[in-house]
Amino acid sequence: MHKEPEKSKSKFGLIGKNIAYSFSKAHFTAKFENEHLPYSYENFDIDTIDQFPEILKQNDTIVGLNVTIPYKEQIIPYLDELNKTASKIGAVNTIKFHPSGKTEGFNTDYYxxxxxxxxxxxxxxxxxxxxxxxGASKAIAYALKKLKIRFDYVSRNAHPDAKYLYTDLTEDIINKHQIIINCTPIGTHPKVNECPDIPYDGITKEHLLYDLIYNPIQTKFLMCGELLGATTCNGSKMLEYQAEKAWDIWTK
Structure with missing residues (x-):
């Protein structure tokens, strides 16, 4: 059983793949140093999700974890329980370890x-x-429902949730959807010259383009939107807010 550690040895971390440049490690390490908190934060970069139990075995002082691409959905069967919102979304990006040893999954991405x-x-x-x-797109969809904004998914391949393939998109479809949200890793450092394959000429100054990517700060997707007069926003604020919410969950 995963035992409750002494406070001075408590460890937090991030589960993901190719996460050397992750926001979370830098954010929480700085927080712990600035606030003189006796914690550490570690990246657990794994090739497959079935390595997760081994991480827990080797690190019995973990009290909280973040989860990122590509494991936000795959992590669910390894957890003892899900918070109601995470269950509705179907994706987890925060894990709390209770004193009993139970693991509970939460989703702070949507917040x-x-x-x-x-x-x-x-x-x-x-x-x-x-x-x-x-997994990231599921949290976005949940938030849009809360905001009463209608939405359609776009996918590379046929998918039960997706109304459109990228090859289906026309300037008219783009024009009628005045919020476009990139939930893919396309355009992330180091492949900064890539962007989602959509008909950008359908974008106007009435559009809002939002990219979950935060490295680089301005992706090619956002640059294309800006050139056409659209309002743009990257994922850095989202990350800060979801991290704050995760901290609340871990410490409440």
């Missing part, structure tokens, strides 16, 4: 996204396109 996009929303922003169908 971070909702709080970060709200200042940009205007009355014409009634329909959204979600690019991608992975």
């Amino acid at each position: 971070g996204f909702k709080k970060s996009i709200e200042p940009y929303l205007k009355s014409n922003h009634k329909k959204a396109l979600i690019l991608g169908t992975g």
Whole structure:
């Protein structure tokens, strides 16, 4: 059983793949140093999710974990329980270890996204396109429902949730969806010259383009939107808000 550690030895961390440049490690390490908190934060970079139990075996002082691409959905069967919101979303990005040893999954992505996009929303922003169908996109969809914004998914391949393939998209479809949200890793450092394959000429100054990517700060996707007069927003504020929420969950 995963035992409750002494406070002075408590460890937090991130589960993911290719996460050397992750936001979370830098964010929480700085927080612990600045606030003189006796914790550490470690990246657990794993090739497959079935390595997760081994991490727990080797690190019995873990009290909280973040989860990132590509394991936000795959982690669920390894957890003892899910918070109600995470269960509705179907994806987990935060794990709390209870004193009993039980693991509980939460989703703070939706909170971070909702709080970060709200200042940009205007009355014409009634329909959204979600690019991608992975774990991150599920949290975005949940937040859009809460904001009463209709949305359609776009996918590379046929997917039960996706109304459109990228090859289906036209300038007219883009024009009618005045929020476009990139939930794919396309354009992340180091492949900064890549962007989602959509008909950018359908974008106008009425559009809001939101990219979950935060490295680089301005992706090619956002640059293309900006050139056409659209409002743009990257994922850095979302990350800060979701991290704050995760901290609340771990420490409450």
